[in-house]
Amino acid sequence: MTYKNNNIPAFFNGSYMTIDQVSISPFDRGFLLGDSIYEVIPVYAGRMLAGDKHYRRLMDGLQSIGIESPYTQADWPGIAAPVLLDNEAAQLLYIQVTRGDEQTRKHRFPVEVPPTVLIFSIPFSPPVDENHLGCAAHVQDDLRWQRCNVKSTSLMGNVLAYRQLYVDGVANDEALLVRDGRVVEAPSSNLFMAKGGVIFTPPIDNILPGITRVLVIDIARDLGMDVREEAPNIVMLKDADEVWVTNSMEELKPVISIDGQTVGQGVPGEIWFQLFKAFQALKA
Numbered sequence: 001m002t003y004k005n006n007n008i009p010a011f012f013n014g015s016y017m018t019i020d021q022v023s024i025s026p027f028d029r030g031f032l033l034g035d036s037i038y039e040v041i042p043v044y045a046g047r048m049l050a051g052d053k054h055y056r057r058l059m060d061g062l063q064s065i066g067i068e069s070p071y072t073q074a075d076w077p078g079i080a081a082p083v084l085l086d087n088e089a090a091q092l093l094y095i096q097v098t099r100g101d102e103q104t105r106k107h108r109f110p111v112e113v114p115p116t117v118l119i120f121s122i123p124f125s126p127p128v129d130e131n132h133l134g135c136a137a138h139v140q141d142d143l144r145w146q147r148c149n150v151k152s153t154s155l156m157g158n159v160l161a162y163r164q165l166y167v168d169g170v171a172n173d174e175a176l177l178v179r180d181g182r183v184v185e186a187p188s189s190n191l192f193m194a195k196g197g198v199i200f201t202p203p204i205d206n207i208l209p210g211i212t213r214v215l216v217i218d219i220a221r222d223l224g225m226d227v228r229e230e231a232p233n234i235v236m237l238k239d240a241d242e243v244w245v246t247n248s249m250e251e252l253k254p255v256i257s258i259d260g261q262t263v264g265q266g267v268p269g270e271i272w273f274q275l276f277k278a279f280q281a282l283k284a
């Protein structure tokens with residue numbers, strides 16, 4: 001099957017169709033208010049990586065904002081399976097659940113509106129190259145809300161961080177977000193640093209509990225590494241031996257400079273490399 005953007009399979013409110021047949025109401029609260037939760041699950045050779053953890057986060061997110069999930073955690077994989085693309089080495093399964101189509105526009109809480117569910121999958125290219133070049137990063141104030149642990153589609157603060165990179169002429173670089181003097185996260189990934197052989201990553205108080213983050217922590221501890229859940233300040237981060245960010249699409253991405261200052265040797269480091277290699281084994 002050759003997929004184009006308009007003929008990928010989709011699941012929409014109980015039915016399977018192609019993506020161009022999906023018709024979302026303009027009155028959907030997900031569209032008008034960003035009142036929805038989403039999930040992104042990496043799928044390698046047809047197999048979801050840590051699918052159970054992603055579905056758990058989806059269920060937790062829905063519960064935390066008071067959307068009643070139309071499906072149980074055990075239902076989701078079977079519902080999503082038919083939209084997976086045939087013969088794709090790597091794809092990202094996308095699930096969005098909104099508070100529903102209220103058939104009008106208002107902020108106030110709706111009564112008895114069934115949630116809207118949309119699922120589709122798109123191919124992606126994982127960073128298979130072990131000779132990763134790494135990226136430059138820039139520190140910014142964290143403009144986001146106070147419940148960043150919720151995987152909400154209201155992503156304006158995250159988008160504005162990327163817009164700032166674009167305005168500054170470094171659109172492909174990474175942003176690192178600072179809250180209360182601590183560097184907590186990137187706009188679409190979690191943060192790690194290593195200093196003197198110890199790995200530091202911010203605790204999940206008010207950041208997204210990234211699934212890649214957990215997998216990487218587990219790998220590191222299995223390899224006997226010391227991992228501490230502490231958020232560095234800017235000085236500590238710039239003084240790190242290694243820095244990298246993690247998410248389901250970019251896996252572990254090394255950061256080799258911050259605000260123009262070289263990190264460590266200015267190339268992806270040895271700890272990153274060990275973790276990157278071990279992470280590849282999880283995909284097999």
Ligand code: PDD
Nearest residue numbers: 187188189190208210211212213247248
């Ligand atoms: N982003 N932090 C933020 C703010 C994120 O948006 C993401 C994921 C992560 C990493 O989470 P995970 O390891 O579970 O992918 C951390 C995804 C990829 C997205 O929004 O498309």
